[in-house]
């Protein structure tokens with residue numbers, strides 16, 4: 432057992448100091464001298480204050496409520512309740528009217544709404560009328576309900592990690608085994624036979640939804656603004672004319688390539704190639720956001736890369752889907768196609784080496800979610816190792832959260848060249 436002087440030295444847990452820190456930070460917030468980082472600092476201190484005040488049983492109770500709240504929100508989206516509550520801040524809606532408009536029994540609605548009124552997500556005037564808060568109003572339409580619903584549906588079933596590890600000993604079995612020996616394949620009763628992507632492709636609606644989601648998830652995985660894809664185009668002169676600029680390997684329905692082309696008009700659609708498995712390329716054929724000139728190519732990244740000498744081979748949200756040995760074999764298929772100046776651009780989370788430095792909760796959560804399909808998030812050292820084994824050198828990490836080359840837990844482009 433750790434003695435008092437071997438206890439980790441955490442931030443202060445003195446409630447008066449924490450409350451006074453919050454007050455100071457809040458004052459400058461109100462003065463308008465604020466930004467996303469200072470807001471995050473206030474939230475971090477407020478959370479610290481809560482965990483300091485909570486008893487272990489309070490904490491356990493709040494975990495239980497946090498488990499139920501997303502399930503209720505998901506159901507309220509499915510019942511179109513959040514879409515039916517008026518969004519104007521003065522308006523509310525009675526339970527009877529909600530029942531009449533959604534066709535869902537009032538008693539059931541009331542039980543669901545009680546949970547989210549309790550958490551403060553929705554407000555109630557006490558007379559059986561409900562209104563949106565600033566947090567719930569965006570669920571009335573647009574991107575958030577779709578995004579939330581799809582993430583919930585895809586990922587929730589995979590979180591039965593305790594059940595999986597009751598009969599499995601490794602999160603990352605050696606070799607290609609990990610692609611079909613993982614919680615998703617196991618839960619579907621297809622362990623040893625199907626990968627998570629095989630399973631998704633059995634259901635066209637689910638496949639389509641996944642790709643819409645993947646292109647929309649910019650809040651967590653920004654596409655542009657931190658790596659200059661435009662610079663790839665600048666050398667398109669002389670012998671580079673006609674050379675392929677960007678190959679988006681496992682590029683999904685093309686939504687990401689469309690965003691890159693829109694943000695960097697210097698890139699020519701005709702010099703870009705989108706590659707993926709056949710059912711996904713079929714989806715891309717119907718993606719009207721993708722400029723016509725882009726070449727769409729069915730390609731399995733376990734086979735040799737057919738586009739020779741492109742300026743860059745882009746793998747976005749690919750390496751975190753797979754174990755080390757699988758990523759090494761995917762990269763090894765690209766290396767022989769590269770010209771001396773070709774780059775491999777890996778866009779994925781880069782975890783910090785040392786969580787004490789402050790890990791982004793999102794990146795470490797994604798790491799566990801990726802475990803469900805046999806993948807993982809990686810640190811800079813992890814990327815250096817797997818890239819090195821494939822014959823590549825990590826030249827620079829372009830972080831979406833930081834400028835410079837600090838190790839941060841967050842989304843980044845890992846730029847590699849041939850060894």
Ligand SMILES: C[S@@+](CC[C@H](N)C(=O)[O-])C[C@H]1O[C@@H](n2cnc3c(N)ncnc32)[C@H](O)[C@@H]1O
Nearest residue numbers: 628645681682683707708711730731732747748
């Ligand atoms: C997480 S999605 C990322 C899609 C896109 N790059 C993005 O950032 O939104 C992973 C992609 O890898 C593709 N994929 C999986 N196995 C593949 C394979 N063997 N060959 C080519 N693509 C594959 C999937 O179809 C899917 O489009």
